[in-house]
Amino acid sequence: MSRNTRTRRLSLAALGVLGGATLALAVPAMAGAHVGVSPDELATGDHGVLTFSFSHGCENSPTTALRITMPEGLASVAPTMDSNWNIEVERGDDGLVSAVTYTAVTPVPTDLRGAVSMGVGLDENTPDTLAFPVVQECVEGSTEWTQLAEKGEDPHSLDAPAPVVSVTAAAAGGHGEHAETEDADKGDEATARSAVSDPLGVALGAGGLVAGFAALVVAILAYRRRA
Known part of the structure; x- marks a missing residue:
């Protein structure tokens, strides 16, 4: 085997490893790109604290x-004060909060997690599903997280899904005096778990890394047989 041929085979193997490593890093980032809400379930007539989080920018x-x-369908909305964000509240003709804009005191880098929260109250007429369309503004560009899944459609298949909270029937005897605190704790725990890992992204990324190393092994074995 000529030296040029051996060099070309080793170069292809290196490209395989590089491609696998790139996939391992890129896939989790793509799979985890969204604005999430925690908790994603509340009971009719309940009160809770919703935390909206993200760990990416606009690209x-x-x-x-x-x-x-x-x-x-919301009976009340009370944005949570936060020194990292300036808060602007918009109200409709009925006096109820129609939108809340959180403006970062300092732009949130793409590799850091950001989060905002608000207290919400539900009443007996609240629908089964509450969608919260979000527009993420960035230094350059913006992303509208406003897509809603059709009946039977997997929301994870959407490119830019809106955060959604499911509303369940109230438990017998009411929602309890500590419901709001418990919801806030659950929201923080769920958000932390989401920020730590994305199972689908990690699995796909690991597969890409394994594929890259496999390409290297095959190339080395082929090189030894022909040496």
């Missing part, structure tokens, strides 16, 4: 603001 541009539109 590589830092996040400057989140504008969250309120769905119909």
Whole structure:
């Protein structure tokens, strides 16, 4: 085997490893790109604290603001004060909060997690599903997280899904005096778990890395047989 041929085989093997490593890093990032809400379930007539979080910008541009539109069916909305965000509240003709804009005091880099929260109250007429369309503004560009899944459609298949909270029937005897605190704790725990890992992204990324190393092994074995 000529030296040029051996060099070409080793170069192809290196490209295989590089491609696998790139897939391992890129796939989790793509799979985890969304604006999530925690908790994603509340009971009719309940009160809770919703936390909206993200760990990405608009491609590589830092996040400057989140504008969250309120769905119909909320009895009350109270944005949580946060020194990292300036808060602007919009109200409809009925006096109820219709949208809340959180503007970052300092743009949130694409590799850091950002989060905002608000207290919400539900009444007996709240629908089964509450969608919160979000517009993520960045230093360059913006992303509208406003898509809603059709009946029977997997929301994870959407490119830019809106955060959604499911509303369940109230438990017998009411929702309990500590419901709001418990919801806030659950929201923080769920958000932390989401920020730590995305099972689908990790699995696909690991597969890409394994494929890259497999390409290297095959190339080395072929090189030894022909040496």
